[in-house]
Amino acid sequence: MASPLSAPLSPPVPEAVHRRRWVILTVLLLSLLVVVLDNSILNVAMKTIATPAPTGLGATQSQLEWAINAYTLVFAGLLFTAGLLGDRLGRKKVLLFGMLLFGVGSVLSAFSGSSGQLIVFRAVMGFGGAFVLPATLAIIMNVFEREEQPKAIGIWTGAVGLAIAIGPITGGLLLQHFWWGSVFLVNVPIVVAALIAMVFIVPDSRDPNPGRLDPVGVLLSIVGLTLLIYGIIKGGQLADFTAPQVWLTVLAGLVVLAGFVVHERRSDHPALDVGYFRDPRFSAAVGAIALVFFALMGVTFFMVFYTQSVRGYSALQSGELLLPLAAAQMIFAPRARLVVDRFGARAVCGAGMALVTATFLGFLLLGQDTPVWVLEVLFFLQGTGMAHVMTPATVSIMTALPREKAGSGSAVNNTFRQVGGALGIAILGSLLSATYRDRISGSLSTLPPGLRHTAGESIEATLGVAARLGPPGKALVQPANDAFLHAMHITAATSAGVTLAGMAVVLLFLPGKEATGRPSGDEVKAAAAEARQ
Structure with a gap:
């Protein structure tokens, strides 16, 4: 291409x-x-x-x-x-x-x-x-x-x-x-x-030349994506991806999506030209976005419970703690293009992935009494890393396609982001839940079986049961906090492994700095201005 x-x-x-x-x-x-x-x-x-x-x-x-x-x-x-x-x-x-x-x-x-x-x-x-x-x-x-x-x-x-x-x-x-x-x-x-x-x-x-409709391709994409996402979500809810209703649904979704790819390759009027994925800028950038959102959405899911349930912050205070993450993205995302111009998309995306990985590992430092500035620094660094991944990756995806296909390119970008995020919430959420239940089970042995199962679902469930039990329930609070922190650390370390894989994808497949023969921004601008006249 x-x-x-x-x-x-x-x-x-x-x-x-x-x-x-x-x-x-x-x-x-x-x-x-x-x-x-x-x-x-x-x-x-x-x-x-x-x-x-x-x-x-x-x-x-x-x-x-x-x-x-x-x-x-x-x-x-x-x-x-x-x-x-x-x-x-x-x-x-x-x-x-x-x-x-x-x-x-x-x-x-x-x-x-x-x-x-x-x-x-x-x-x-x-x-x-x-x-x-x-x-x-x-x-x-x-x-x-x-x-x-x-x-x-x-x-x-x-x-x-x-x-x-x-x-x-x-x-x-x-x-x-x-x-x-x-x-x-x-x-x-x-x-x-x-x-x-x-x-x-x-x-x-x-698109001035949209061609004929491809209703078969559209239908296959809807059915395939819906089955895949539903299976992922169901696996996360059950915390068991081996359940037949989970893996059969996921498998059915993958089969339908494979059929979609085959159909699009053979069609003379495809809904999506799968040949775009032969462009390493396009495919590597799509993979990077999916992997970083896989890790981020899973961590975002448990961070609310860390700040509110373990640390005792209010909903408003919990929101304020995210300000450094947001501020870093607002500061660096619009300027990431300048770094890309100097060092190339591969180097910038790779460094951004490395920084995000380091922050996930930094979550292992978080405990019940860790100074809050540690969390704030980690959030700021994570936002900085994400800004230097998302901007060049999105630019790589969108500029790999003709302008008239911008809607399709944007849809592919956001689809992989959502699939990655859904996988992150489901898989990392399941890991968090299973690890928490395994860790807290010993402290719940004195409870009746039905109540024991309810209390083991999450830290919020354990604290809710503890509150209903009155003074005797206070003995469950510290074990619940300890179990959650252990589960959070395991999940954060897994997230770091995912973003590390994303860094490998970027470094292996995303092209490096553009050749010196590329037209300068002034030359492109001048040509565009001349064409408008």
């Missing part, structure tokens, strides 16, 4: 769009913020939603997981299809539809009367979110010229860091003053503002 640097320049961006490109980016970031914001808020609110009515919904651990996973399942299953529809029907139309549906789902989730309703309405939000995320990145690729795309993508990536910071803090403030549903209702004014701005500011774009 020809490198985009050696290929002819893409058609120039119209001058009217080019002039307002930064305003367009600002509007697009609103839609990105609201999608990421919602998930980071929900992580903080899980403990409150688990509280019995009227404070919460009395959700069980399984129901809490499905409140998160229902969104992930629908979101990941439809991402690729949503990207294709954006390329074909128009990215602005798809973005408006997704934002509207996400807003409706947010209102319905806020007023859920049961855990079951919350799970269903979270799925509605996932449906809408699947049409939002690929469209934002695809529109960016179509309003910025080649030399400015890395900067725009860096800002797009840094905005995720901003949402990580705003989400938990906003969630903590809302939970202190309002009922749990406010964490979903807060999305509505952002959605309304974004919709109005999009109608008047964001231009539409599509």
